[in-house]
Structures are given as structure tokens and as C-alpha cells.
Amino acid sequence: GPIPDTLGKLTKLRFLRLNNNTLSGSIPLLLTNITALQVLDLSNNHLSGPVPDTGSFSLFTPISFANNLNLCGQVTGKPCPGSPPFSPPPPFVPPTPVSPPEENSPTAAIAGGVAAGAALLFAAPAVGFAYWRRRKPQEFFFDVPAEEDPEVHFGQLKRFSLRELQVATDTFSNKNILGRGGFGKVYKGRLADGTLVAVKRLKEDRTPGGELQFQTEVEMISMAVHRNLLRLRGFCMTPTERLLVYPYMANGSV
Template sequence: MLPAPLVLIPAEHVNSNSATGAIAGGVAAGAALLFAAPAIVLVWWRKKKPQDHFFDVPAEEDPEVHLGQLKRFSLRELQVATDNFSNKNILGRGGFGKVYKGRLADGSLVAVKRLKEERTQGGELQFQTEVEMISMAVHRNLLRLRGFCMTPTERLLVYPFMVNGSVASCL
């Protein structure tokens, strides 16, 4: 068996191909780096920058929260009306909290629903949204929401007092 013949390639032909390959590789690597570097910097900057652009404003110092025609009660008003949420004024209990009977300074009777505290992100905004939705619900068989109270630690809904009790007590 005879060995395969060797083919010799001229040296100047080999060098020009490798030089062209090196230039093409360098241009490709430079272009990739040119596009990748800003993307990497942007991702790093966004992770470093805080995502939350909102800040908490204590509810009693926020006069801008006007939910429709609803009255915004102070916590103190409702504490006085319900005798500091006395057990003797409890009208009922539910999954969302207790309901207290109260008498406002103008003499009107109200039912104050004191919602259980749930610390969730965006809780104030969620509560405001729910209050807006409840206040828009109008039906002859539904109580109209009279007002609300929102503090960093309390969420309360104020309804007119029903002399005959709740619907649940009639069923």
C-alpha cells in the first residue's frame, strides 16, 4: 500500500486566509461586545435600582383621598361613636371582621365594620379600590356605604344602621 500523496499549499495563500479569518472574528467579537455591553449594564442598573416608586402617606395626613360622595371619618370619630369598639356594641362577626353599632356626633346611628388587619403590599390601594367599587353598587336591596376610615393600622367601613338587623338574621 502506498501512502497518500502530500499536497503542499503555498505559504502566502495560507496566511491570507488566516488573516481574513482573524479580521472577521475580531469584527464579529467587537460587534457582539458593542451590543452586549449596554444590555448587561442596563440589566445590572435595573436590578440595583429600587423597583418600588411608591411611598406611604399616613392616611390621616392625606386629604386627597376622596372616594366619590363618601365621607372620610377619622378613627377618633368612630372610636367615640362605638364607645371605643366596645363588646356591648358588637352587632355581628364575620370572616372579614366585627360589626359595631355606633352613634355619630350628629346623632345618626351607624354600623361600623372593622376589617381584620391584613398586612399586604398595596393594601391601601386595594382597600381604596374596594371602597370605590362598593360605593358605586346601587340597588334597592343593598345598603349604601356611608363612609370609610383608613389609617396605617385600621380599615373601617361605615353603613347606615339597620333597625331590623341584617339579612342573615332574617333568613
């Protein structure tokens, strides 16, 4: 029998499979009103007449109508009786090949030089950055000199900037670690004047009153005198870092 026209009222229908049902007659134009239709299979029937090419039917390919010998229309490749023949597709015209410049010509030499220079320009920073990343540990430091209190002084102790100690320890490189413990890590460093120092980098402490406690500890350490104790040389204090600087003693401990 024919395809019922009433199927066209199911505008929310997404899948319509009527294949292998020996259906006959034409395809109802009302089916093009099913705007939500995503899958259509009318193959292997006895349908005839033109295949609609409007609405949702404009999206379907010949496979949806295969093996219906009496169907016609653009999608089937067979003109319907009384309609003009299909216009043949335009002939394929291959693009005109562009002859590359001769290798020995000045243009080729200039183009090659520009390309090589551009590649080197972009590759060199990338290679350098990758090499630096492999050599440097992934540690981040935040020095805020403007927030340091310039009034904090402890006698003869020097107040170092975080940048000074970063440079001295090669940005706190793991290769310069002398020891570690519950307090933090100790790094070997070399100041700008060549003096070797041991930099004790304390673990971050964000407890209330931490800055005041650190100042008190620095003051107490600076006053301590003992033949087995190293005299504190200086310190560094920022909102995120607490560091103590001692003279470097080979095979010693701080």
C-alpha cells in the first residue's frame, strides 16, 4: 500500500524507516513537513514518482531511496517525465601548477634565506626555554620589596633582598642543597662579592603573628654566642619568605 499522508503530521519524528515493506505509490509531500527528521529509509520498495527535494528531504542522499525503480528526481539521478534533463556538472579544471623558482636563482636564495631565518628566529627561544626548564627546578618566588619593612634592623645583621639570595643560590637550585629538615632546607650560596654562605630557607608559616615571631627568633639567634654556633650573618623577610644567612662551613651544619 501507499505511505500514509498522516505521517506528515508527526513533526517531531526523528527516525522514519519504511524499508522492505513493498510500499507503492508516490512519496507524500507532507513528509517534508517533518522538520526534526534525521534518518529516512524508504529503500527496497515499489515507490514511484518524483522524490521531494524541499524541507527535510533536501538533506537526504540516494541511499534513502535505493531500489525503488520508478522513483525519479535529482536525488535519484533520473529525470522525471516531462522535466528538463539535469544539467551536467561543470568539467573539472585542474589548477594551474605554479612553477617553483629555480634553485640557483636569486629569488630562490632569498626565499630560502628568509624561511631559514624565520625558522631559526622562532626555534631558538623555544629550544633555549626548554633547556632552561630542564635545568631549573619548578619553584616560584614572590618578592615584594615595597612591602618589606625598612625599619626592621637587628644590630650588625644585614637584611638581604630575596633577589640577592636567589642569585646567590642559583634560584634555590636542588644541586645547592646542603641539608633539609622539619624547619626547611639549607642551600649553599655565593654572594656578589664571592663570599660563600649557607642560606636556611624556612618553611612557609602563615600563622597569625608569624612575622613578629620570626623577628624575635632572628634577634635571639643574633645574640647567641657559642663556639659551636655559627654567627648569623643576615636574614631576608618578605610576605612569603623567611630566610636566614650564615657563613658557609664545609662539612658543617646549621
